[in-house]
Amino acid sequence: MAETLRIQDAGEDALIVYWPAVSTQTLLAQRRVAAALRRQLGLSLIDLVPSYNSLLVLFDPFSSDAFAVRMAIRQSLSDGKNEAPYAKPASLTLPAYYSHESGPDLDRVAKHAGLSVEEVIERHCSVDYRVYAVGFAPGFAYLGDIDPQLAIPRLETPRARVPRGAVAIADRQTAVYPAASPGGWNLIGLCPTSLFTPGEEPCMPFAVGDCVRFRAISRDEYLQSGGALP
């Protein structure tokens, strides 16, 4: 297994590990390596950024060095098999109100896919998505892969303001905007669930590797769950 991955310098305090493909095995390997590195490097480990097929390992160059961190990565792969089971990926269902008023790009997405709006909604709700990465903004999860027929490029000109809770798609990815922000993804609905709440524990309902599924809800249910309309 150790032979199939590549460890590359990234910066003075960072190495990046690449797996050959984006897959469930890669996600599980990332989790295993992350857990082992936390234990082996202790305070020399500053942070970890898993994303798709890579894991960025940030370390303290004053208490460790690239040789030690490379060795720890190699070791975490070879003795990973004998380790106690790590936390199983969690599953989460996010309610989404799909409509013209909540998803201004819904019609265009349907037209692009050659499907009816109802079919778009059904297909978007019928997949267990993986959290491939968290970034861009606190609580923003890159979910994939969406039905290939729904795949659609980003907007040529990003919107200056995408509302909080916007359910969006771009290429073969989908996501929910945790807060209002600029954004270039195609908007198809709104989710009333709060995805980033500083001060609460946990402040984010998912982690990289978890499963997320969408469930279509009515306008009433959306409003009753605390959702707002833009």
Place this chain on the structure above:
Amino acid sequence: MSLRIIRPGVLALIQDAGRLGQHHLGMTTGGPLDPLAMRWANRLVHNPTTSSVIEITGGGLEFEATADLTIAVTGAELPLRRGDQPLPLWQSHHLRAGDSIAFGTCQQGLRSYLALAGGLILTPQFGSTATVVREAIGGTDGRPLQAGQHLSVGASEHRRCLRTPKLARPDYRRCAEQPLRLVIGYQWAEFSPADRARFLSDTYQVTERCDRMGYRLHGTPLRAGSQTMLSEGICHGALQIPGDGQPIVLLADRQTIGGYPKLGSVLSLDCARLAQCAPGSAVHFTAIDMQTAHQILHLARYRELSMKPEVVH
């Protein structure tokens, strides 16, 4: 309450050493753009070097001491005044309640650091007080300091004033003179040899699009090696080449993941130097490896710690 902001200038932000270990939430680090200047400001007022300070971009801050305070200002060269009296930078000063302090416009460099003996009293968010405006996190309400705002400072003993030895002070007139050292990494090998050679021999201009998130440079465009790549983790100083071929050096408020190819990462010491460069400055790069980077960092830390503040008589 110990001080009142009269006017904040262009941008005044509370910063500490930065928010570490929160990338799994998608949160960036923040922290000072010129950490050496920030640590000196704290040392001059006998604070721990990671205490919260105010980072001032472009000068222009004015505040009134509403209690007796000891302060130090380091970083960019600018006129600093208590009323009509000029105050030296890189030195601590005792203020009386009622004194007002005004920062002029930067003459060299862009970022100044104001440390207050006893430290600013703030509630950290996710382990840090560093303000990241884009995330609305840190400082006070995740916002830049506002006119009329009051801040509290912790208690401190009255101690002698200190100054930074001349040898330890960066020369901001020469920020862009020495090359920026790039630790080669990430997709370096995927760029063509011609592009890599061009990148290391060309001069780049700092554009107007330079902020705490990143510095956008302008020069002969490079062709990215791999056209499509998966988003991946971005470390401090990462030098990315977006579609237009113009480099961006990612700094304290960078996004945590991104999908543009990168040539490596600029050494932290040189990121601090770059962040003191104003738009229009010409910069150039040289390539180093990780081991050389570590030697330079250790030497710089040794040098910093061996320089002791001088007592002002």
